[in-house]
Amino acid sequence: MNRPTCLLFAALALAFAGSAAQAQRFVEPCARAETFPLPATNGPYDYRTEIATRRMVESNHFTPRIENLIRGRTGTLAQELSFLLHAFPNHHRGLAALVRYGEREKSVQPADLDYSVECYFLRAIRFRPDDLIVRMLFAEYLGRLQRVDDAATQLAYVKLEAADDPITQYNLGLVYFEIGRYAEALAQAHTALALGMTRTGLMEQLKAKGQWVDPPAAAPDAPASAASQSSQ
Numbered sequence: 001m002n003r004p005t006c007l008l009f010a011a012l013a014l015a016f017a018g019s020a021a022q023a024q025r026f027v028e029p030c031a032r033a034e035t036f037p038l039p040a041t042n043g044p045y046d047y048r049t050e051i052a053t054r055r056m057v058e059s060n061h062f063t064p065r066i067e068n069l070i071r072g073r074t075g076t077l078a079q080e081l082s083f084l085l086h087a088f089p090n091h092h093r094g095l096a097a098l099v100r101y102g103e104r105e106k107s108v109q110p111a112d113l114d115y116s117v118e119c120y121f122l123r124a125i126r127f128r129p130d131d132l133i134v135r136m137l138f139a140e141y142l143g144r145l146q147r148v149d150d151a152a153t154q155l156a157y158v159k160l161e162a163a164d165d166p167i168t169q170y171n172l173g174l175v176y177f178e179i180g181r182y183a184e185a186l187a188q189a190h191t192a193l194a195l196g197m198t199r200t201g202l203m204e205q206l207k208a209k210g211q212w213v214d215p216p217a218a219a220p221d222a223p224a225s226a227a228s229q230s231s232q
Contacts, residue, residue, distance in 0.1 A: 043087035044127055050088075057087055067097050069104060077101060078112040085120050089127040090134050095120065099141050108145070117141065132158045132168055136175050143179030151179050159188075166195035173202045182211040190215040 045053055061083045063073050072080040081101060084094045102110055102117040109116035115123075121138040124131065135154045142151035155172060162168040173188025189202045193215060206212040 044089050045087055046128060047088045047091045047094075048128075048131065054088060054091075057084060062091075062094060062097075067093060069097065069101055076112060078110060082114060085124075089120070089124040090131045092133050092137065095124065095134065095137050099137070099144075103144075130161070132161055136171060140175050140178050143175075148179050148181070151175075152181065152184075155181075155184070164195055166192050166197040169195060170197045170199060170202060174205075177202060177205055182206065182209060186211060186213060 047054060060074060061080045065071055066073060066077060066080045069077060071077065074080065075083070078101070081094060081098050084091055085098065088094065098117055098120055101113075102108060105111075108118065118138075118141075121134065121141065124134045125138070128134065135158050139151040139154040139158075142148070142154070155175060158168065158172050162172060169188055170192035173185045173192060176182075176185035176188055185202065186206055189206060189212075192199075192202070203212055
């Protein structure tokens with residue numbers, strides 16, 4: 001299935017080594033997210049802006065083998081992902097890998113992770129509320145848990161903040177489609193088209209589900225008034 005670019009490509013900190021008792025404090029749905037620590041040293045860093053630091057961290061703790069969940073480089077996969085997300089809470093590809101890891105382990109909180117997958121997302125949002133890609137990744141994850149209303153809450157925020165950005169509006173439509181909100185996906189497709197988006201993937205997906213409707217034809221320009229015509 002075609003997914004947003006951010007979902008497809010969708011760390012200078014100590015690896016979390018909490019005990020099982022500590023992990024239990026953050027069982028889904030991470031009721032104590034407000035106490036999930038944001039360290040004062042060694043980050044946290046913004047994934048979008050701290051490029052040099054990010055690349056240095058990724059070279060050790062987010063290699064292609066780690067991202068593809070094959071094996072860790074300096075520790076277990078869970079330790080590598082925790083390390084990465086400790087330093088870069090809003091690391092888009094790291095969060096996407098974390099979701100895949102949880103799915104592979106068939107758990108919202110794999111036994112070797114200190115916190116639930118949801119808690120990492122909540123921490124990322126608390127760290128950078130304006131990171132719309134994190135919210136879309138989180139919405140897709142919530143949709144997979146059949147928590148569609150919670151996912152829609154995140155997407156409503158994205159829609160409000162995306163304004164006239166055609167790529168974000170389009171990607172938003174893809175996530176709406178992913179969680180089964182076809183009417184909203186259609187509206188986003190129309191919005192993206194009006195903003196100049198040329199990609200057709202979302203339209204094709206909606207057509208395949210029998211959900212596509214062509215956007216309304218643009219209203220013709222109002223005829224010039226008699227007065228303005230006479231003055232020409």
